[in-house]
Amino acid sequence: MPYFRPYTPPADPTIVRDLTRLQEDMRSRVRQEPLAAEPTLIAGCDSSFPTPETILSVFVLLRFPTLEIVEKVYSTSVVELPYIPGLLSFREAPNVIMAYEKLQQKPDVIMVDGHGIAHPRRMGIAAHLGVLLDKPTFGVAKQKLTGNYVEPGLTKGSISPLTDKNGDLLGEVIRSKDKVNPLFVSPGHRCDQATATRLTLACLRGYKLPEPTRLADHWAEEFKKEVR
DNA sequence: GCGACAG
DNA sequence: ATCTTGTCGC
Numbered sequence A: 001m002p003y004f005r006p007y008t009p010p011a012d013p014t015i016v017r018d019l020t021r022l023q024e025d026m027r028s029r030v031r032q033e034p035l036a037a038e039p040t041l042i043a044g045c046d047s048s049f050p051t052p053e054t055i056l057s058v059f060v061l062l063r064f065p066t067l068e069i070v071e072k073v074y075s076t077s078v079v080e081l082p083y084i085p086g087l088l089s090f091r092e093a094p095n096v097i098m099a100y101e102k103l104q105q106k107p108d109v110i111m112v113d114g115h116g117i118a119h120p121r122r123m124g125i126a127a128h129l130g131v132l133l134d135k136p137t138f139g140v141a142k143q144k145l146t147g148n149y150v151e152p153g154l155t156k157g158s159i160s161p162l163t164d165k166n167g168d169l170l171g172e173v174i175r176s177k178d179k180v181n182p183l184f185v186s187p188g189h190r191c192d193q194a195t196a197t198r199l200t201l202a203c204l205r206g207y208k209l210p211e212p213t214r215l216a217d218h219w220a221e222e223f224k225k226e227v228r
Numbered sequence B: 001g002c003g004a005c006a007g
Numbered sequence C: 001a002t003c004t005t006g007t008c009g010c
Helices: A013-027 A088-100 A125-133 A193-202 A211-227
Strands: A041-051 A054-063 A069-078 A109-113 A137-141 A159-163 A169-174 A183-187
Touching (some): A013 A088, A054 A088, A069 A211, A088 A125, A109 A125, A169 A193
Parallel strands (some): A109 A137
């Protein structure tokens, strides 16, 4: 429990205003619906920073529901925006998409490390990527960004709703492993809560993180060493 | 005015 | 996200 927050240089108010408006416009393009069909290929993506000015994004493609690795690719580029809560997608999405384009085969659905609609303007990076790629997406985050919830049961499989101040559902807080901090799962684009939760649970293999994002996270660390 | 604040 | 050792608990 830190008594303070690391100092973050104030972001250019003009940029923040413009990106926030852009996000509000994108919001109208997000759709929540079940998948057209049971997925055969599911992807996981995550990013790491070899240096403060370099971002490295990874995409891991897995067969579903067996979860065998089919492909893994990555992309690196120069960071152009600082981290600003709520505007994470503008900092990471460009490079994540560059990695996505390197995949030989495209997934039926993407599990993103971060939030979907569990965001102040319902536009977390998972929803953002879904709209730009016009692909089903959902988010699996390790920390809350917004919303309220009651701690779910301490055993694997316990779930409790994440809601906004109006009581609307933003996502679900899921205990993916006994006695470890829960995950925050929310739909992105062209996906609904039931699907996001079902796929997350179907991808658990004894670890806190479901395989798609766990492996993306793992390779983001491995590739980082090669790059620097 | 006082907290909260993905990665 | 990143820096960074040992250590408590199942």
